[in-house]
Amino acid sequence: MSDETIKVAIDAASHVATITLNRPDKLNSFTRTMHGELSAALGQIEAAGVRALVLTGAGRGFCAGQDLADLDFTPGAMTDLGDLIDTHFNPLIRRLQALPLPVIAAVNGTAAGAGANLALACDLVVAARSASFIQAFVKIGLVPDSGGTWFLPQRIGMARALGLALTGEKLGAEKAESWGLVWRVVDDAELSATATQLATQLAQQPTRAIAAIKHAMRAGQTHTLSQQLDLERDLQRELGNSHDYAEGVQAFIEKRAPRFEGR
Structure with a gap:
């Protein structure tokens, strides 16, 4: 061994x-x-x-x-x-x-x-x-x-x-x-x-979104609904400025598979 x-x-x-x-x-x-x-x-x-x-x-x-x-x-x-x-x-x-x-x-x-x-x-x-x-x-x-x-x-x-x-x-x-x-x-x-x-x-998925999903799901175990709604807003704002969000939307419009880069 x-x-x-x-x-x-x-x-x-x-x-x-x-x-x-x-x-x-x-x-x-x-x-x-x-x-x-x-x-x-x-x-x-x-x-x-x-x-x-x-x-x-x-x-x-x-x-x-x-x-x-x-x-x-x-x-x-x-x-x-x-x-x-x-x-x-x-x-x-x-x-x-x-x-x-x-x-x-x-x-x-x-x-x-x-x-x-x-x-x-x-x-x-x-x-x-x-x-x-x-x-x-x-x-x-x-x-x-x-x-x-x-x-x-x-x-x-x-x-x-x-x-x-x-x-x-x-x-x-x-x-x-x-x-x-x-x-x-x-x-x-x-x-x-x-x-x-x-x-x-x-x-092959948007890595930053996966990290945010992990964070949000676990935070929800101890947050109130109001706290969780605020966290979702903040994460969505951050991800909305990412390369992968822009790529995902463009791929949807062009009816093709997205090419995420994890950024």
Whole structure:
């Protein structure tokens, strides 16, 4: 196996990047090293002008959350989980949510603990039919982190969110789709191609508009209607001065496909 815990592939022609969590023998569970390499990978794709990102896992699982072997359980010197989250997991979730481009999680196999919530922090989740999502925290006496207590109730309602969090039961991909937790479920063999095709499609769209849509949808979770109406106005004003808006209107008038440039 490669010593790299993260692999990055950038297709310059399509402006699509793929980041692969690369600890397959450990179900791609996180270590501090892996956090550092993932942060660097996100910086690399931002600098490259990528317009869509696919996040996936190597091997038979997407991500099993935190690797407990990377923690210290020595009495009196145990790892402070609050510090670990504040230093690594929270910045990662905030960064994914704030990326000004569409982020697609291609979930292969198990997504457990922080790994499940890492997938939910992406904009769209495409799951293999064999995939599963597990809020495993309660099984070791912890609370869902990495945004789990925020994402789950919003997507599937409080009753189902509490059910998953309190029991730690495995949720299969097809039920996750029917509950609205994920965007699409596909056969395992089709996962990579489906995620790449979706990313390629989104990379051809007006990137600034996609970033604004992401911002507006998430702001709406805490805004009043009046605040949200004002935000929509402000974003629309900004986008109305963009190259892609002018191109979209011109393409509509000329009855042709638009050629968006992401500006």
